[in-house]
Amino acid sequence: MTPDAVQATAQLSPLAAVFFALLGGAISLSTPYLFVSLGECLTERSGRVNLGLEGTMILGAVAAYAVAYHLATAYPGATWLAPWLGVLVAGFVGVGMGWLHAWLCAKDGVNHIAVGIALMIFGVGLAIFLGKPYIQPKAPHLPALALGNWSTYEAVRSAFKINGLFLLGLGLAPAIAWGLGNTRWGMILRMAGESSDAARALGYSVNRVRMLATCAGGFLAGVGGSFLSLYNPGVWAEGLSRGQGLMAVALVIFARWNPRTCLLASLMFGAAEALGPALQAAGLSRGYQLYAAVPAAMTLVIMIATCSTKRTLAGAPAELSVS
Amino acid sequence: MATQGGTAMIAAPPPSVHLAPAEDGASAVASLRAALAPALRAFGLQSAVFLATLVIFGVFLLIIAGKNPLAVYADMWKGSFGTRFSQGATLAKAAPLMLTALCTALPARLGMVVIGNEGALLLGGLTGVVVAQLFGPDMPYVTIPAMLLGGGLAGGIWIALAGALRQFRGVNETISSLLLYYIGLALFNFCVEDLLRDPTSLNKPSTVPIGEANMIGAIQGLPAWFPEMHWGLVIGVVLCLVAAVVMDRSTFGFAARVVGGNVKAARLQGLPITAIVLITCLLAGAAAGMAGVVEMAVAEGKANASLAAGLGFSGILVAFVARQNPLAIIPVAIVFGGITASGGLVQRRHELPDATVDVFTGILFILVLASEVFANRGRQS
Numbered sequence: 001m002t003p004d005a006v007q008a009t010a011q012l013s014p015l016a017a018v019f020f021a022l023l024g025g026a027i028s029l030s031t032p033y034l035f036v037s038l039g040e041c042l043t044e045r046s047g048r049v050n051l052g053l054e055g056t057m058i059l060g061a062v063a064a065y066a067v068a069y070h071l072a073t074a075y076p077g078a079t080w081l082a083p084w085l086g087v088l089v090a091g092f093v094g095v096g097m098g099w100l101h102a103w104l105c106a107k108d109g110v111n112h113i114a115v116g117i118a119l120m121i122f123g124v125g126l127a128i129f130l131g132k133p134y135i136q137p138k139a140p141h142l143p144a145l146a147l148g149n150w151s152t153y154e155a156v157r158s159a160f161k162i163n164g165l166f167l168l169g170l171g172l173a174p175a176i177a178w179g180l181g182n183t184r185w186g187m188i189l190r191m192a193g194e195s196s197d198a199a200r201a202l203g204y205s206v207n208r209v210r211m212l213a214t215c216a217g218g219f220l221a222g223v224g225g226s227f228l229s230l231y232n233p234g235v236w237a238e239g240l241s242r243g244q245g246l247m248a249v250a251l252v253i254f255a256r257w258n259p260r261t262c263l264l265a266s267l268m269f270g271a272a273e274a275l276g277p278a279l280q281a282a283g284l285s286r287g288y289q290l291y292a293a294v295p296a297a298m299t300l301v302i303m304i305a306t307c308s309t310k311r312t313l314a315g316a317p318a319e320l321s322v323s
Numbered sequence: 324m325a326t327q328g329g330t331a332m333i334a335a336p337p338p339s340v341h342l343a344p345a346e347d348g349a350s351a352v353a354s355l356r357a358a359l360a361p362a363l364r365a366f367g368l369q370s371a372v373f374l375a376t377l378v379i380f381g382v383f384l385l386i387i388a389g390k391n392p393l394a395v396y397a398d399m400w401k402g403s404f405g406t407r408f409s410q411g412a413t414l415a416k417a418a419p420l421m422l423t424a425l426c427t428a429l430p431a432r433l434g435m436v437v438i439g440n441e442g443a444l445l446l447g448g449l450t451g452v453v454v455a456q457l458f459g460p461d462m463p464y465v466t467i468p469a470m471l472l473g474g475g476l477a478g479g480i481w482i483a484l485a486g487a488l489r490q491f492r493g494v495n496e497t498i499s500s501l502l503l504y505y506i507g508l509a510l511f512n513f514c515v516e517d518l519l520r521d522p523t524s525l526n527k528p529s530t531v532p533i534g535e536a537n538m539i540g541a542i543q544g545l546p547a548w549f550p551e552m553h554w555g556l557v558i559g560v561v562l563c564l565v566a567a568v569v570m571d572r573s574t575f576g577f578a579a580r581v582v583g584g585n586v587k588a589a590r591l592q593g594l595p596i597t598a599i600v601l602i603t604c605l606l607a608g609a610a611a612g613m614a615g616v617v618e619m620a621v622a623e624g625k626a627n628a629s630l631a632a633g634l635g636f637s638g639i640l641v642a643f644v645a646r647q648n649p650l651a652i653i654p655v656a657i658v659f660g661g662i663t664a665s666g667g668l669v670q671r672r673h674e675l676p677d678a679t680v681d682v683f684t685g686i687l688f689i690l691v692l693a694s695e696v697f698a699n700r701g702r703q704s
Binding site: 051100104107108109110111113114115117118119120121122123124125126127128129130132243246247249250253286287289290291292293295296297299300303304307308309310311 | 506
């Protein structure tokens with residue numbers, strides 16, 4: 001950054017600065033929400049809730065960081081590839097956690113809410129345990145496209161720094177929506193979520209379908225976690241995930257179980273996360289802590305406005321017990 | 324009945340809780356035994372699960388961390404139950420867990436799954452600080468009960484809100500209590516870092532302290548061989564006992580079970596379902612709110628990030644492990660309190676990360692939930 005750019009930042013009006021911070025938040029903070037909510041959406045459409053994605057995410061984050069660091073150290077020539085392999089490994093760690101969740105939930109009388117909370121505590125604990133040696137070393141980051149270089153304003157430049165995973169998620173949301181609506185696998189998955197009796201009658205094992213859906217959801221949650229450690233904030237530290245995994249459950253309800261709406265909702269949640277720091281930077285000295293509650297409050301308001309004691313939420317899978 | 328080998332213990336005959344035998348003079352003992360039987364049965368199964376956890380975690384320690392599991396277990400024992408000092412630490416950790424577990428266990432009787440315990444705990448602890456500020460340091464015998472009541476009320480309202488949303492708007496209580504936790508956490512952070520912040524707390528933002536006089540202290544005059552206990556533990560144990568009596572022995576508890584079993588039947592009976600839901604949620608949230616006051620007034624004497632350490636989330640699992648039985652919550656909370664208390668010693672003595680005992684707890688929780696399948700098999704046959 002040149003001294004001119006610093007000057008330019010100072011000249012950006014406070015309102016514009018807040019706007020670009022929100023835009024930047026929508027682009028760069030939304031990615032973990034996007035992946036983890038797409039994952040939760042898949043799982044919930046099959047008729048099961050996974051509250052353990054917080055643990056999955058953070059375990060994925062540490063796995064991605066460790067893989068990227070070790071690969072980049074061992075093969076300095078492949079530094080560009082190392083973070084992407086980290087993302088992949090994070091996904092497979094997520095599959096493992098998803099499998100554990102599905103295996104436990106398939107048993108009679110096991111409460112899936114409790115399983116989710118147990119996996120959250122287990123995942124977070126294990127991640128902190130295994131992550132101890134990775135607090136200091138630096139792993140290579142995921143690349144980003146700097147699309148804002150035409151601007152002299154630093155706020156605009158950082159807002160338009162677009163990460164590869166974000167682009168991937170941008171394509172994934174409509175792809176999943178299409179797949180759920182138009183493919184055989186999508187139909188089977190939705191059938192397990194809408195009527196397990198119908199799925200059973202057609203000879204599909206509901207538990208098996210839900211297991212696959214939970215594993216796929218875990219994969220996406222793991223990938224979402226890798227974004228945290230490999231891009232933004234781009235370090236491994238305790239408390240890396242600030243509840244995005246748990247919020248995913250709310251986000252999916254907010255998005256009415258529709259992957260395309262999940263994308264919009266993730267952008268909104270990302271912007272909301274940037275709201276507090278942006279207002280603080282713009283000179284608002286008090287109350288910015290409260291803005292952390294904006295996504296939760298929005299979801300609650302939407303639920304209060306649209307729920308009814310007489311029917312379930314529109315768009316909710318019929319077999320889902322928390323709608 | 325499938326009583327083969329290892330499952331024999333699980334397949335014990337179902338306890339006859341509601342038929343107190345009144346033929347002989349020992350009826351009181353028999354009815355006490357009947358009341359305790361479900362707790363003992365659950366505890367028996369979980370002892371087997373505990374052994375399995377020791378084996379799995381031992382392999383984990385050996386392979387991943389390269390430590391001698393037996394040496395680690397010896398120090399876990401020492402750090403949790405082995406010395407008088409560690410017993411005191413264990414009981415101090417167990418008290419808030421008992422209270423937050425009630426926040427899930429009471430609504431469970433109505434068939435509700437509440438997971439917003441942490442939110443009620445944080446707001447309860449915060450309210451305790453406010454009450455202590457209002458009352459001042461001169462009359463702790465009034466202030467401490469007022470702190471508990473105020474904290475209980477704050478937590479109670481928070482969870483009752485989730486109950487009200489369910490009754491009046493059909494909003495699922497699991498999700499709404501989770502969302503209320505996030506809102507409560509933001510309120511808590513705002514108060515700790517801004518509204519009620521002690522300007523002298525620089526590195527770790529904290530509220531103004533409640534004052535030495537208003538801290539919940541150790542129980543004086545206990546015999547020397549007795550573990551150190553503070554009054555928070557008494558509150559936890561007493562509330563668990565009261566919850567057990569109310570939920571298992573009172574008309575209210577019976578009505579709550581009817582609502583949990585069959586809402587239509589409850590409605591036909593003319594039971595005031597909404598009132599039962601709201602009162603139960605209020606009591607549940609009050610327990611978690613008091614957990615916040617106890618934890619705050621025993622440990623730090625002020626509200627800060629240490630209060631948001633996840634005791635509410637652990638409480639959910641304590642309740643599930645105790646099968647939502649208030650009596651079983653007491654021993655389960657003591658076991659998990661012991662595991663948490665041993666964390667420091669394990670970390671110091673074996674150069675292991677402080678999250679080591681969390682991994683142990685996680686494995687234990689997962690195995691306990693997996694073991695439900697055996698327990699249910701026993702119940703059906």
